[in-house]
Amino acid sequence: xxxxxxxxxxxxxxxxxxxxxxxxxxxxxxxxxxxxxxxxxxxxxxxxxxxxxxxxxxxxxxxxxxxxxxxxxxxxxxxxxxxxxxxxxxxxxxxxxxxxxxxxxxxxxxxxxxxxxxxxxxxxxxxxxxxxxxxxxxxxxxxxxxxxxxxxxxxxxxxxxxxxxxxxxxxxxxxxxxxxxxxxxxxxxxxxxxxxxxxxxxxxxxxxxxxxxxxxxxxxxxxxxxxxxxxxxxxxxxxxxxxxxxxxxxxxxxxxxxxxxxxxxxxxxxxxxxxxxxxxxxxxxxxxxxxxxxxxxxxxxxxxxxxxxxxxxxxxx
Amino acid sequence: xxxxxxxxxxxxxxxxxxxxxxxxxxxxxxxxxxxxxxxxxxxxxxxxxxxxxxxxxxxxxxxxxxxxxxxxxxxxxxxxxxxxxxxxxxxxxxxxxxxxxxxxxxxxxxxxxxxxxxxxxxxxxxxxxxxxxxxxxxxxxxxxxxxxxxxxxxxxxxxxxxxxxxxxxxxxxxxxxxxxxxxxxxxxxxxxxxxxxxxxxxxxxxxxxxxxxxxxxxxxxxxxxxxxxxxxxxxxxxxxxxxxxxxxxxxxxxxxxxxxxxxxxxxxxxxxxxxxxxxxxxxxxxxxxxxxxxxxxxxxxxxxxxxxxxxxxxxxxxxxxxxxxxxxxxxxxxxxxxxxxxxxxxxxxxxxxxxxxxxxxxxxxxxxxxxxxxxxxxxxxxxxxxxxxxxxxxxxxxxxxxxxxxxxxxxxxxxxxxxxxxxxxxxxxxxxxxxxxxxxxxxxxxxxxxxxxxxxxxxxxxxxxxxxxxxxxxxxxxxxxxxxxxxxxxxxxxxxxxxxxxxxxxxxxxxxxxxxxxxxxxxxxxxxxxxxx
Numbered sequence: 095x096x097x098x099x100x101x102x103x104x105x106x107x108x109x110x111x112x113x114x115x116x117x118x119x120x121x122x123x124x125x126x127x128x129x130x131x132x133x134x135x136x137x138x139x140x141x142x143x144x145x146x147x148x149x150x151x152x153x154x155x156x157x158x159x160x161x162x163x164x165x166x167x168x169x170x171x172x173x174x175x176x177x178x179x180x181x182x183x184x185x186x187x188x189x190x191x192x193x194x195x196x197x198x199x200x201x202x203x204x205x206x207x208x209x210x211x212x213x214x215x216x217x218x219x220x221x222x223x224x225x226x227x228x229x230x231x232x233x234x235x236x237x238x239x240x241x242x243x244x245x246x247x248x249x250x251x252x253x254x255x256x257x258x259x260x261x262x263x264x265x266x267x268x269x270x271x272x273x274x275x276x277x278x279x280x281x282x283x284x285x286x287x288x289x290x291x292x293x294x295x296x297x298x299x300x301x302x303x304x305x306x307x308x309x310x311x312x313x314x315x316x317x318x319x320x321x322x323x324x325x326x327x328x329x330x331x332x333x334x335x336x337x338x339x340x341x342x343x344x345x346x347x348x349x350x351x352x353x354x355x356x357x358x359x360x361x362x363x364x365x366x367x368x369x370x371x372x373x374x375x376x377x378x379x380x381x382x383x384x385x386x387x388x389x390x391x392x393x394x395x396x397x398x399x400x401x402x403x404x405x406x407x408x409x410x411x
Numbered sequence: 412x413x414x415x416x417x418x419x420x421x422x423x424x425x426x427x428x429x430x431x432x433x434x435x436x437x438x439x440x441x442x443x444x445x446x447x448x449x450x451x452x453x454x455x456x457x458x459x460x461x462x463x464x465x466x467x468x469x470x471x472x473x474x475x476x477x478x479x480x481x482x483x484x485x486x487x488x489x490x491x492x493x494x495x496x497x498x499x500x501x502x503x504x505x506x507x508x509x510x511x512x513x514x515x516x517x518x519x520x521x522x523x524x525x526x527x528x529x530x531x532x533x534x535x536x537x538x539x540x541x542x543x544x545x546x547x548x549x550x551x552x553x554x555x556x557x558x559x560x561x562x563x564x565x566x567x568x569x570x571x572x573x574x575x576x577x578x579x580x581x582x583x584x585x586x587x588x589x590x591x592x593x594x595x596x597x598x599x600x601x602x603x604x605x606x607x608x609x610x611x612x613x614x615x616x617x618x619x620x621x622x623x624x625x626x627x628x629x630x631x632x633x634x635x636x637x638x639x640x641x642x643x644x645x646x647x648x649x650x651x652x653x654x655x656x657x658x659x660x661x662x663x664x665x666x667x668x669x670x671x672x673x674x675x676x677x678x679x680x681x682x683x684x685x686x687x688x689x690x691x692x693x694x695x696x697x698x699x700x701x702x703x704x705x706x707x708x709x710x711x712x713x714x715x716x717x718x719x720x721x722x723x724x725x726x727x728x729x730x731x732x733x734x735x736x737x738x739x740x741x742x743x744x745x746x747x748x749x750x751x752x753x754x755x756x757x758x759x760x761x762x763x764x765x766x767x768x769x770x771x772x773x774x775x776x777x778x779x780x781x782x783x784x785x786x787x788x789x790x791x792x793x794x795x796x797x798x799x800x801x802x803x804x805x806x807x808x809x810x811x812x813x814x815x816x817x818x819x820x821x822x823x824x825x826x827x828x829x830x831x832x833x834x835x836x837x838x839x840x841x842x843x844x845x846x847x848x849x850x851x852x853x854x855x856x857x858x859x860x861x862x863x864x865x866x867x868x869x870x871x872x873x874x875x876x877x878x879x880x881x882x883x884x885x886x887x888x889x890x891x892x893x894x895x896x897x898x899x900x901x902x903x904x905x906x907x908x909x910x911x912x913x914x915x916x917x918x919x920x921x922x923x924x925x926x927x928x929x930x931x932x933x934x935x936x937x938x939x940x941x942x943x944x
Contacts, residue, residue, distance in 0.1 A: 126823030132461050133550060134826060137842050138469035139853040139863040140550050148548055179461045180620065181604065190620060249655055259659025262646045263622050359652050359661075361621035369621075374823050 098402070102395045106388070113387040114169060117380050118162055126374040128178045129154065152178050165380070174381040179373050184381035187366065192385075194264045195355070195362035197274075198282045199347035203340060205286030206293050210336070213290075214297020215329070221302065229294065236291025242353035245284040249357065252280075262359050281358045285351060289343050296339045301332040330404055337404065341397035345390045446924060450942035452643040454664040455656055459621065459647040462604040465589035466540050467548035471667055471931050474586050476624035476645040478935040480523075481589035481609035482633075484514060484533055484568070485580065489926030489934030493846060495584045499533065499610070499633075500568075505580075509884040512570040512579065520633040522592050523607075523614045530562035535593035537570075544600045554582060554849070575882045577889050578847040586844055586932050612638035612938040622647060632938070639924065639941035650795075657681075663919035667931045668692065670734050670795050670915070677917045685917050688927035691737050691745060692914035694842040696800040697854070699906045701834050703867040707786075711779040713904035716836070717760030718772035720807040724765065726910060729803060733796040737911035741855060741897045743929065744911060746846040748893045758901045772811045785814045786835035789828060792819040800909055801838050829865050839865060839906070844932035848893045849881050855900045866905035873900060 129148045133140045149155050153164075168175060174184035217229035252258055260277045267274045304310065305328055313323045351364035363382065370378040458472035465473060465481065485503070488494040497503075500514040520528040537560045543549035557576050561569040572579065589609060595602050602608070607615040610633065613626035624645040628638055646662050653665045654673050658680050669677070677685060698716070700707040707713060722738045730736040738761065742749035755761045762768050776782050790801040798819065805815045815836070820828065829837050843850040852873075858864040860874040876896040883889040901907065916927060924939040 125827055126821070127827060128823075130826050130830060131823045133467075133469070133548070134863075135458075136469045136471065137840055137863070138550055139861050140469070141553060141862045144548060144550065144552070151546055151548075181462060182620070187620070249659075253655060253658050257659065259655060259661050262648065262656070262661050263619065356649055359646075359648050359656075361619070365621065372821060372823065 099395070099399060102398060106391045106395075109391055110384065110387060111169075114166065114380070114384060117383045118165055121376050121379055121383075122158070124374065128152075128374040128376070131373050132179060154178070174384070175377040177370075177375055177378045179370070179375045179378070184377050187378060188363070188381055188385055191362050191366050193266065194278065194360055195348055195351055195364060197267065198278050198285070198351060198360070198362065199344055201278060201282035202286035202289050202347055203344050205282060206289035206340060206343070209286075209290035210293030210297050210340075211333075214294045214336070215301060215324070217294070217298040218301035218305065219324075229298070233291045233294040233298075236287045237295070239288070240353075241285045241288050242357050244287060245281060245354050245357040248280050248284055260358075264361065277358075277360070281351065281354050281360055284357075285347060285354050289340075289347070292343060293336055293339055297332065297336050300335045301328060304328045304332045307331075334401060334404055337400050338397055341393045341400075342390075345386070345393040348386060348389050444923065444943065446639045446939075446941040447943065448639050448941070449641050450944060452640050452664070452922065452937065452940060452942065453662040454643070454645055454666060455648050455653050455662045456624075456645045457648060457650040457653065457665070457667060463607055464548070464601075464603040465587045466536075466543070466603065467550060468587060469550055474932050474935050475666055476626075477589075477607070478586055479611050479613040479626050479638075479643065479937045480607045480615060481591075481611040481936075482520070482528075483584065483586065483588055483590065485584045486586070486936075487581075487584050487845070487928065487930075487933045489928055489939070492928040492930075492933065493581065495580050499528070499590060503580075509575055509579075510572045512572075512583075514568045514570075516566045516568065517633055518566055520610055521631050522610045523629055523631075524592075525631070526592065526594065528590065528592075528610045529565035530568045531565070532593045533568045533590055534560045534562040535596050536588070536590045539591070539596060539600065540588060547600050551585065551587065575884050577881055577884050578845075578849060581845050581847050582849075584845075586935065611936055613640075613643065616642065626937075634938060638938045640937065643937055657917070657919070664916075664922055664925075665918075666916060666925075666935060668734065668912075668914040669917055671731060674915050674917050684920055686920040686922070688914075688916040688918075690914050690927050690929050691743060692734070692912035693743055693844070693846055693930045694840060694912040694914075695739065695743075696735060696796060696909040696912075697839050697841060697906050698804060698909055699829075699834075699837045699839045699854070699865050700904065701832060701836065701865075701867055702905055703832055704835055706779060706781045706784065707835065709779045709781070710903060711775040712781050712784070713907075714759045714902070715772040715775040715779070715781075715811065716808060716813065717901075717904045717907040718762075718768040718775070719811045719813070720760055720804060720907075720909065721765040721768075722761060722910060723763050725803055725807075729796075729799055729910060730913065733799040734912040734915070735796045735800055735803075735910040736913035739911045740901055740908060742848065742851055742893065743846050748846075748848060748890045750894055750897050754894075754898075758898065759904065760901070760907055769811050776811065776813070783812055783814075786816075787818045788815045788836050788838065789825065789834040790817060790819045790838040791822050791825045793822070796912065797838055797840075804838070804909065832865070832867050837865065838909075841908075844930045846929070848889075848896075849877075852877055852880075852896065852900070855906055868903075868905045870903060870905070873903075873905075 129145055133145060133148060165175060172185060176183055177187050213229050217226045220226050264277060265273045310323060310328060313327060348363060351362055352368055355362045355364040367382050370382060456472060456475045460468060460470060460473035463477055483498045484500050485495050486498045488496045499516055499520060501517045503512055503514040505512050516530055522528055539547060540549050541552060541555045541558055543552060557573045559571045563569065591603050592608055595608060612629055612632045614629045616625040616627040618624050625642065627642045628640060632638060648656055654676050656662050657677060700713045702708045726736055726738050737744050740750050740755055756763055776784060788801055788805060791797045801817050805817055808815050828834050839854065841851060841854055853861045854863045854865065856864045856874050856877055857869055857871060858867060876892055880889050880892040880896060883892055914931065921943045922940065923943050924941050926934050928934050
């Protein structure tokens with residue numbers, strides 16, 4: 095297992111290097127100049143001379159190969175450069191926003207697991223009964239309703255019922271759990287619902303498939319209790335694809351909270367990504383793409399390791 | 412005819428008079444109340460500045476959170492705009508030839524770190540604006556290029572003009588001309604980008620990038636007894652988060668402006684707790700014709716497209732759904748130097764007889780061989796007020812047989828295209844902190860005279876008139892030149908104003924001592940603001 099994990103971790107390096115090269119060049123195809131956006135934001139008559147001086151100060155006048163070399167040489171030292179918008183190190187900008195996005199994604203994941211596994215299991219066990227239909231309606235609704243729209247409904251609900259909205263700003267969970275949860279629970283619920291819907295559907299179909307396997311039929315023929323069959327044989331096997339879905343959705347959520355963060359005024363990675371793209375802040379976009387790629391790779395690795403734990407045959411192979 | 416007649420004008424005038432009366436009553440009531448100390452003002456800002464440097468900025472996103480940290484030499488009066496009143500200056504004199512301005516500073520004034528503020532700091536700050544050291548961005552450098560600053564003693568600052576400059580006092584009252592510490596600038600001329608150290612009524616408590624900006628009362632502020640607030644907190648939110656934020660108690664104010672729909676939503680929910688302020692805004696939308704492209708190099712085509720737009724009817728209709736409201740020329744309607752309405756209506760595109768104007772437009776297009784003209788209208792993909800402005804114009808052109816396709820782009824892509832001259836016709840805007848013609852005409856000039864001369868014309872007559880008004884220190888003579896220039900600009904129609912904006916502020920009524928001006932850049936140092944709670 096250790097060797098497997100080490101090998102997977104080493105594979106991360108060329109993967110990320112490939113991503114870094116691709117993103118550096120692709121992003122420069124994008125039209126738009128961060129300096130023009132910054133200096134002419136409110137329509138000011140800023141001279142071309144001032145614009146060029148600022149481009150020079152930011153190093154945007156250097157040849158592309160030079161910019162590329164600086165960027166690649168910085169990566170091993172985790173130096174992603176400075177934001178072209180704020181002048182702050184990219185790492186600092188990301189680290190500031192990471193905790194809230196990570197927490198919301200984690201909470202959404204927990205909500206998804208807590209909802210999806212029992213609901214998917216019940217739905218499979220009571221297949222084609224009114225219970226199954228009800229669960230499927232809930233799951234399909236979750237897939238059909240965009241998270242940001244649900245977020246807007248939540249905000250409208252809070253305003254209509256309580257004339258209240260959570261405070262703006264992030265307080266770490268360990269400093270003030272109530273203040274923290276009052277801010278994060280709403281976006282987590284709005285994205286968690288969709289997340290749960292995907293996992294519920296997967297859980298149901300996976301469990302139905304497993305329940306048709308020979309070893310389940312054999313266990314039944316031997317008179318083993320249904321509950322025991324479920325716990326010992328069916329659930330564990332049915333969880334394999336569900337784990338994949340949960341893992342990939344989690345990685346997606348870190349960078350995919352784009353609209354939901356805007357709806358709830360959450361200062362997270364998604365909002366940062368939108369702002370960086372709108373401003374043409376190349377350095378920040380590069381850093382964020384690398385971060386998301388890293389998370390995808392690491393979550394995939396984690397999913398592989400959980401596979402090994404759930405199904406020992408995978409470890410042996 | 413979609414324009415409005417005598418009735419609506421009278422109604423408008425009556426409304427305006429009543430509005431002014433209500434505002435005066437509200438103002439006198441505010442005066443009657445004794446300011447209370449304490450409390451924190453929470454307000455929203457719908458953008459965040461890239462850094463903290465006033466001299467490198469043109470955005471309200473910097474002014475709203477950062478102005479309370481800095482003093483200016485002089486500033487615009489919140490209650491009596493466009494009057495200029497002292498800030499750090501105690502008094503000033505202007506030489507009879509208008510070429511020298513001598514300011515006496517108040518004393519003692521201290522910076523937030525306790526060091527004294529003297530004329531050396533004012534001099535260093537203005538020199539940073541006029542002759543920025545390498546690496547420092549000074550956006551309005553050319554605006555002040557004719558000024559030389561002297562500090563003969565610690566309490567005196569002298570501005571000497573190399574050439575006559577009209578409106579120099581107003582230019583010095585720019586909210587972006589923050590006074591920095593000369594000692595700190597000497598060590599690091601770029602310190603204002605990353606550090607707040609001024610002499611304004613509030614010190615910086617915290618800036619959480621992407622979320623909020625917090626200021627705390629500066630006990631050593633030079634105006635005794637001020638500021639009244641213990642502190643303030645600005646929240647950086649998206650524009651569509653303002654209404655829910657006020658309704659949900661996240662903050663109590665937003666000082667840029669809200670559109671009619673947002674105002675209605677707020678009033679419907681919490682009318683009893685809100686105060687509404689309204690005024691015309693020193694902002695307008697304008698149509699820019701790319702004169703480098705055919706047929707927009709032909710004045711008849713440009714005039715026809717301006718003639719087709721029913722601004723008076725648009726004013727009625729668009730004011731219901733957007734901030735677009737007032738019909739005006741290059742200068743804000745109502746401003747002392749603007750063309751009077753009776754003269755404006757004689758110029759192409761501003762007549763109230765839209766049927767006649769459109770007939771004239773069709774004739775002009777025919778003469779120019781441009782009947783059935785088709786082009787793309789480049790615009791920002793920002794809903795308010797760019798989208799309604801663009802759609803309205805397209806509809807108006809359709810009525811004379813012209814087909815325009817709306818091409819809405821993200822701001823950065825739009826700016827690239829406009830700056831590169833890669834457009835047929837564009838929807839542009841004009842916004843500044845004051846009405847002064849030197850600021851307001853900048854987009855009407857040739858590219859040689861102004862970097863934002865986007866229409867690309869080469870008509871140096873405009874540049875010449877611009878220069879003459881700028882050098883004319885006799886107000887009557889300057890007004891004459893400005894009006895001549897405005898007439899000429901609207902007839903040549905390289906750029907034509909569409910409509911001027913209305914500024915509506917809807918704040919919690921507990922906020923007192925904040926005064927409405929036609930510019931969202933002014934009166935934001937919060938030194939007079941207090942909470943009635």
